[in-house]
Amino acid sequence: MPTVNSSDELGRRDRKKLETRAALERAALTLVAERGLAQVTVEDIAGAVDVSSRTFFNYFPSKEDALIGRxxxxxxxxxxxxxxxxxxxxxxxxxxxxxxxxxxxxxxxxxxxxxxxxxxxxxxxxxxxxxxxxxxxxxxxxxxxxxxxxxxxxxxxxxxxxxxxxxxxxxxxxxxxxxxxxxxxxxxxxxxxxxxxxxxxxxxx
Known part of the structure; x- marks a missing residue:
């Protein structure tokens, strides 16, 4: 069975974080474009990506920050x-x-x-x-x-x-x-x- 070194694991972890962040941005933008800003909650955005609200807040302080993005x-x-x-x-x-x-x-x-x-x-x-x-x-x-x-x-x-x-x-x-x-x-x-x-x-x- 091949071994995985720590740098490979770190690289995968970083890529996963970037993918999750990008998915949250896409979900926030799509939902707000469809429903309007006031009708979209953090829970809605997190749910669209199948993560918890807590995970959302690991990446963004608010839904507005997710919309503006990095x-x-x-x-x-x-x-x-x-x-x-x-x-x-x-x-x-x-x-x-x-x-x-x-x-x-x-x-x-x-x-x-x-x-x-x-x-x-x-x-x-x-x-x-x-x-x-x-x-x-x-x-x-x-x-x-x-x-x-x-x-x-x-x-x-x-x-x-x-x-x-x-x-x-x-x-x-x-x-x-x-x-x-x-x-x-x-x-x-x-x-x-x-x-x-x-x-x-x-x-x-």
């Missing part, structure tokens, strides 16, 4: 990717490369992300949580940009400005992608936004 990459991962881009690349281009990788991850989960965006649009009460999460990601990236370009973000507004501009480009691309039902690749829409920024945002002809 970003494709967390703040530390984004900062790490930014640090990995050669310093010869300007900060805006480095952010473009990082956010493009995020866009590709979103595209891989197209149906779930389109459903999430629809649920968010239908339930404005969720927006404060989403904005808070985005703000935390921007703060982390701002700090990483400041370190990259060697300035104090408290004294120089460049890191915050370039991060905000890049984040806005990503948000606009997501809005357009959702409106088009995910048909054009998100990365292509993001590239278009950054190309316009690089050109100085000339008026469209």
């Amino acid at each position: 970003s494709p990459e967390n703040e530390a991962e984004l900062a790490g990717k930014l640090a990995a881009v050669p310093v010869s690349e300007p900060a805006l281009q480095a952010l473009r490369l990082v956010l493009r990788s995020v866009a590709e991850l979103v595209q891989q989960e197209r149906e779930q992300w389109l459903l999430r965006l629809r649920v968010l649009e239908q339930n404005p009460s969720l927006l404060p949580r989403l904005i808070a999460g985005n703000a935390e990601a921007e703060r982390c990236l701002t700090a990483a940009v400041a370190e990259r370009v060697g300035v104090d973000p408290a004294a120089d507004g460049y890191p915050a400005l370039v991060t905000a501009v890049a984040s806005t480009a990503f948000r606009v691309a997501m809005i357009r992608w959702s409106a088009a039902d995910g048909v054009p690749p998100l990365a292509g829409l993001l590239d278009e936004a950054f190309d316009r920024l690089a050109a100085g945002l000339p008026d469209p002809r």
Whole structure:
């Protein structure tokens, strides 16, 4: 009988956790899209995945957090990717490369992300949580940009400005992608936004 080493067991355990988390997110989004936010409980979501409410709370503090879900990459991962881009690349281009990788991850989960965006649009009460999460990601990236370009973000507004501009480009691309039902690749829409920024945002002809 083959033996299983601890790293294999840990890998399986981690995959199982990720699968359970993703299943809870899908169930929450599907149920809220069908019934409305007020008509869905944590018990409903847990039951749809055949887990207990206690298990649900191991992953999410509330049903609202399950709807917003986890970003494709967390703040530390984004900062790490930014640090990995050669310093010869300007900060805006480095952010473009990082956010493009995020866009590709979103595209891989197209149906779930389109459903999430629809649920968010239908339930404005969720927006404060989403904005808070985005703000935390921007703060982390701002700090990483400041370190990259060697300035104090408290004294120089460049890191915050370039991060905000890049984040806005990503948000606009997501809005357009959702409106088009995910048909054009998100990365292509993001590239278009950054190309316009690089050109100085000339008026469209």
